[in-house]
Amino acid sequence: MLELSLPPSLSSLPSLEHNDGTLLQYYTQEWSAHRMLSKKLENPFQRLILPRAFQFSPLLHMIMSLAAHDLFNRTHADQEHQRQEFYSSMLQHKLQSLRDMRQLLCSSKGLDDTYDSISQCEKDGLLMAVMLHSLMEIATNSTREWVVHTLGGLSMVKRYGHEPFSPEVYRFVTDHFSLFEAFLATTGTELEIEDLNGWLVPQRKSMFPILRSMHGRSRINPYTGLSSELIQNITSITSTIQRHSEAGSDRKSATIMRTELQAVEDRLSELQQWSEDSDMESLIYINAAAFEAAAWVYLRVAQYGCDAEEIQKSLMPKLFEAIRRVHDRRDALVGSVPYPLWALFIAACLAPEHERIQVLDWFEELKGCRSLSNVSSTMEATMMVWKQQDLKLINGHVRGGRESGVPWHEAVRCLGWMLSLM
Incomplete structure (x- = not known):
């Protein structure tokens, strides 16, 4: 076990034990360091979260919970006692974070009340703690619980706006929530609060100066792997599919849909994602290229069916x-x-039969190392898509024939899951 003395600023916080120093050190040196696709760029998981965690216990407990979860996954199976210690720490810190947040919210008048006793640091910490709870649920392979925290965070943002929060914290958190929202919607599943669906992406564009220009919106986010402009295009494809599937298949609706999707295609054709990292072979560009290639496939499915x-x-x-x-x-x-x-x-949902083995190999590789992802649920959803495709072949459907609709929507609907695809 690593040893680390707790900073004096943490000594007054409740429910901290000596071994928590191990978790803090791990979060600082390992977990947060690996949340970025480029080590050359500023790391908000360190710069924004750590200083506030030392002053706001719900956030502190969440970073220790995430660290404990990661250590649990990385500890070899034959070290059962140590694994159980990490697992217990993960649950204890997660629960304590929730308790502390509830206590704060019950005792406050509201985040937008100028006479409220909640400090700027606590408001920022609360928003980031909610985001980390979403990430924790995703990390534990949740197919529904992560949405509870995401909806809570989105509701806070919609109700109070950006004024109560530091601009950099607000943007950091909404970067994640807009991605959660965009990817979930592509599965054919919407958030359960109707007026939040698709609300955040255009809201952010009007709020942050950098997102008002195409150049700024094309910047690859180093902790998500794609640009705001690409998220906007993915969201536009999804909203077009949703609107016109509800409107039916009349000629006027089909014409409007083609026009709207052509506009997305024009924007995708002009998109040039970039990063401050000048190494074009760095992981940040490789990730962005994968997202962009997938967006083109998604667009073609929307335009021509499957x-x-x-x-x-x-x-x-x-x-x-x-x-x-x-x-x-x-x-x-x-x-x-x-x-x-x-x-x-x-890629998996549309993979030809001879590529399925490669897809399964990639999933198995990820299952062995992805401690912050819902790989298992995504793999199970993919298998359901394949089963439905194979059943159609058995029933006489010709492979490669023109088929309307998004091919994975039905499978996800059958499962009843909310996939984060993170």
Whole structure:
């Protein structure tokens, strides 16, 4: 076990034990360091979270819970006692964080009350703690619970706006929530609060100066792996699918849909994602390329339906190659490094039969190292998609024939899951 003395600023916080120093050290030196796709760029998991965690106990307990979860996953199975200690610490700190947040919210008047006793640090800490609770649920392979925290965070943002929070904290957290929202919607599942669906992405564009220009929106986020502009395009495809599937298949609706999707195609064609990291072979560019290739496949599915043969001949080889490049980089498989799981899911759902073995190999590789991801649930959803496709073949459906609709929506609906695809 690592040893670390607790900083004096932590000595007054409740429920801390000496071994918690191990968790703090692990979060600082390992977990947070691996949450970035480029070590050359500033790390908000360290710069924004750590100083506030030392002053806000719910956030402190959550970073220790995440560290304990990661250590639990990385400790060899034959060290059962140590694994159980980490697992127990994970649950204890998660529970204490929830208790402390509830106590704070019950005793406060509201985040926008100028006379309230909640400090700026506590408001920032509360928003980031909610985000980390979402990540923890995703890390434990949740297919529904993570949405509770995401909805809580989105509701806070919608009700109070950005004024109560530090701008950099607000953007950091909404970067994650907008991605959660966008990827979930591509599965055919919407958030349970209707007026929050699709609300955050355009809201952020008007709020942050950097997102008002195409150049700023094309910047690759180093802790998500894709740009705000690409998220916006993915969201636009999804909303177009949703609106016109509800409107039916009349000629006018089909014409409008084609026009809207052509506008997305034009934006995708012009998109040039970039990063301050000048190394074009760095993981940040490789991840972004995988997401972009998957977005093109998603667009074609929306435009032409599931015309598998056409998509596989023109776009799937590029997507498979992009994912293969990610796996060729061993640093991409460190447990907490962002990984383009949404891109793998899109590739898996449309994979030709001879590529299924490769997809399964990638999933198995990820299951052995991804401590902060819902790989297992995504793999199970993929298997359900394949089963439905195979049943259609048995029932006489011709492989490669033109088929309307998004091919994975029905499978996810049957499972009743809320997939984060993170």
